[in-house]
Amino acid sequence: MTIFNILANKLILTEAGIIIINNKYEVLQSHRFQPGSEISLYSETKRGMIAANIEEFLLSQSDLLSDSSEVNDQSLLTILHKLYPNENFIYKTINSSNLFSLFVQSDFFNSEEEIRNFLQEFSIEYSKQQIRDVSGKEDLQIIEGINSLDELDKAINIFMARINEWYGLHFPELENLLKDSNVYFKFVSLGLDRTSITEKNLSSFSFSEKKLDAIFSSAQNSKGGSINSKDLSIISILSENIINLVKVRDKVLNYINNLMN
Known part of the structure; x- marks a missing residue:
């Protein structure tokens, strides 16, 4: 094991944007999804598609996204492998207990109350969108699949x-x-x-x-x-x-x- 691997940075996909942290959970860089468009941008990323400005952000972070960097989302991992074909990014669950702190460090929100309100509204609207995106009998199977x-x-x-x-x-x-x-x-x-x-x-x-x-x-x-x-x-x-x-x-x-x- 090398010191390099121990200190590999972590890339976190959140409901409000993308955050890059070090092993001490200190924010190094972040990209806030456009306010009001968080659900659509988050959904696109989960489907393996990203907007041009998000792709530009990821490509601009080559110094922070090195070999063995950890990524908390499989879809984002697939995107990164396409953007950085020579890097060996790793999927790994990342402790999200410090999410509120990371949001504040990233200047995504100004207070914990604002964060709680955002996450509650996001959860409700995201669930509604998943249902709106599908219709008919076959799509009901998709809903069950997504829930599973x-x-x-x-x-x-x-x-x-x-x-x-x-x-x-x-x-x-x-x-x-x-x-x-x-x-x-x-x-x-x-x-x-x-x-x-x-x-x-x-x-x-x-x-x-x-x-x-x-x-x-x-x-x-x-x-x-x-x-x-x-x-x-x-x-x-x-x-x-x-x-x-x-x-x-x-x-x-x-x-x-x-x-x-």
Whole structure:
């Protein structure tokens, strides 16, 4: 693991705009959606399309959007891969508990009350738009698909956060070593005690020698506590379920896209 990866910036798609933060959750740059057009601009981004001024903003941030930068939205990740084909951006859920602070830092809003009012109105109007955008029997299936997708996203985020915290008690350094969520949870699903990890255990991964050395070194010098086999077994099962839920989510997303196209 390099220091560069530890300090990789994060790109967050929010209802009010796009925010770039560092690993300390300090805002580096932001782009506010045009007031009054937040729902349409947010919806376009979620469908993999962006307005010219948003594309211009993303292209102007090449110094901040480097290899291994984390992105909290799959659609935005796809857009970035098209804009920066040589960069390896990573999809990863990002803690949104500091959203109010990020909005204020970005000068999107002036107070928490203003933020709460905006988010409440946005939620109501966005739901209405999703329903208006579809009609007829087939489109009712799309509505159910969209609702299912939202519920899957919530469940995945909750389980990911829980496993990060649980396995992190035992091997806290691993999350920074494996920035890709899919790789991280595949690793955790093996149910390995960090003190007994071997190269054979990791043969199914395409880790470089440098990455393997970093994992073994961090495992040996970890600040985490001990863990018993029963805990590891449950953590392994939960991680496997996360992997399966992500696969289901991708299938539901493809289903929705096929219906809408």
